[in-house]
Amino acid sequence: xxxxxxxxxxxxxxxxxxxxxxxxxxxxxxxxxxxxxxxxxxxxxxxxxxxxxxxxxxxxxxxxxxxxxxxxxxxxxxxxxxxxxxxxxxxxxxxxxxxxxxxxxxxxxxxxxxxxxxxxxxxxxxxxxxxxxxxxxxxxxxxxxxxxxxxxxxxxxxxxxxxxxxxxxxx
Numbered sequence: 206x207x208x209x210x211x212x213x214x215x216x217x218x219x220x221x222x223x224x225x226x227x228x229x230x231x232x233x234x235x236x237x238x239x240x241x242x243x244x245x246x247x248x249x250x251x252x253x254x255x256x257x258x259x260x261x262x263x264x265x266x267x268x269x270x271x272x273x274x275x276x277x278x279x280x281x282x283x284x285x286x287x288x289x290x291x292x293x294x295x296x297x298x299x300x301x302x303x304x305x306x307x308x309x310x311x312x313x314x315x316x317x318x319x320x321x322x323x324x325x326x327x328x329x330x331x332x333x334x335x336x337x338x339x340x341x342x343x344x345x346x347x348x349x350x351x352x353x354x355x356x357x358x359x360x361x362x363x364x365x366x367x368x369x370x371x372x373x374x375x376x
Contacts, residue, residue, distance in 0.1 A: 208241060215247070 211234055217223045218231060228251075234240070235251035 208244070211244070215244075 211231070214223060214227055214231055217227065223231075232251045235244075235248045240248065
């Protein structure tokens with residue numbers, strides 16, 4: 206019997222290129238009673254007995270003991286390239302948002318200072334001298350307005366006289 210297809214699937218399996226369907230084909234093949242002798246050592250990889258195995262409760266402790274760690278609490282540590290152990294830091298939501306809070310505070314300060322700088326620096330509030338100057342300006346305006354009104358009415362009269370004179374000359 207030709208087992209080239211199975212050998213190709215095994216090659217793809219070792220390169221981690223197989224799909225779920227191809228792996229089920231391999232499981233089916235290795236569940237048969239008659240397989241080649243050179244592939245017999247691969248049977249435990251694809252048998253149902255191997256898939257039912259689970260890790261024991263003491264697996265973590267044994268693995269930590271093998272790598273030299275003392276307790277499971279040290280599992281969140283990582284070793285740097287120079288061999289120093291660095292503990293992982295937990296970052297809370299407030300710590301994540303802190304740069305945004307700082308930026309908002311800076312913007313609020315800048316806007317507050319900008320608003321304060323728009324107020325006039327040389328505030329001279331209305332003093333009696335200012336009221337006197339305003340009264341003098343009001344008197345000047347009151348005196349000028351009748352003169353302007355008289356000039357406007359004289360100009361209007363002159364224009365009507367000139368138009369009536371033109372009409373009389375045409376007749």
